[in-house]
Amino acid sequence: EAGVAQSPRYKIIEKRQSVAFWCNPISGHATLYWYQQILGQGPKLLIQFQNNGVVDDSQLPKDRFSAERLKGVDSTLKIQPAKLEDSAVYLCASSLNEGRYGYTFGSGTRLTVV
Amino acid sequence: TQLLEQSPQFLSIQEGENLTVYCNSSSVFSSLQWYRQEPGEGPVLLVTVVTGGEVKKLKRLTFQFGDARKDSSLHITAAQTGDTGLYLCAGLFFSGNTGKLIFGQGTTLQVKP
Known part of the structure; x- marks a missing residue:
């Protein structure tokens, strides 16, 4: 089966600019997640979707981050305006059955804010 | 708030040595x-342990889930250079019917030839 697709792979922007990331999960996976991973650390959950509804966005900095999952399939994560501390890898993952069998991650988008 | 403490954070060993990574929490x-x-890739699932006391083996890797389902360990026998990478433990818990996965800080393993 095809994996989780993410684009772009890399992005360099100046602080205060905006950026958007795209994710296409594995077909049939109802749950989609966006994680932020600082270099050398474990991923931190930003937002979790069940189909096209948000089930957890408690750690999403809502003043600058937004995410949507239209039609319960693809998802986009946006940052506006970006700050230097947003430099990280943004990982998208999807799962079946609430993650009981594990998550499948995409390769991530490495964001550098200068 | 569920937290997972992973140790050690960094490990640099010679090929052929054994190692153990620990993952601890006060939560079940x-x-x-x-x-x-x-590097440059997303995490890839190695194993899931579900039952307290469960032991699973994946070639030279042995995973154990604590009896109380609060801790886990990963033991690698005779490490190879191909084992180099970031190892992450992650605990699954449920809030209502919603499953949530939290990650430890990770263990960066370097195996030198």
């Missing part, structure tokens, strides 16, 4: 998942 998890991540 439905299951504990171990992932391996290589």
Whole structure:
């Protein structure tokens, strides 16, 4: 089966600019997640979707981050305006059955804010 | 708030040595998942342990889930250079019917030839 697709792979922007990331999960996976991973650390959950509804966005900095999952399939994560501390890898993952069998991650988008 | 403490954070060993990575929490998890991540890639699931006391083996890797389902360990026998990477433990818990996975800080393993 095809994996989780993410684009772009890399992005360099100046602080205060905006950026958007795209994710296409594995077909049939109802749950989609966006994680932020600082270099050398474990991923931190930003937002979790069940189909096209948000089930957890408690750690999403809502003043600058937004995410949507239209039609319960693809998802986009946006940052506006970006700050230097947003430099990280943004990982998208999807799962079946609430993650009981594990998550499948995409390769991530490495964001550098200068 | 569920937290997972992973240790050690960094490990540099020679090829052929054995090592153990620990993952500890004060919280009970439905299951504990171990992932391996290589540079420029997303984490890849190695194993899921579900039952307290469960032991699973994956070639030279042995995973154990604590009896109380609060801790886990990963033991690698005779490490190889190909084992180099970031190892992540992740605990699955449920809030209502919603499953949530939290990650430890990760263990960066370097195996030198």
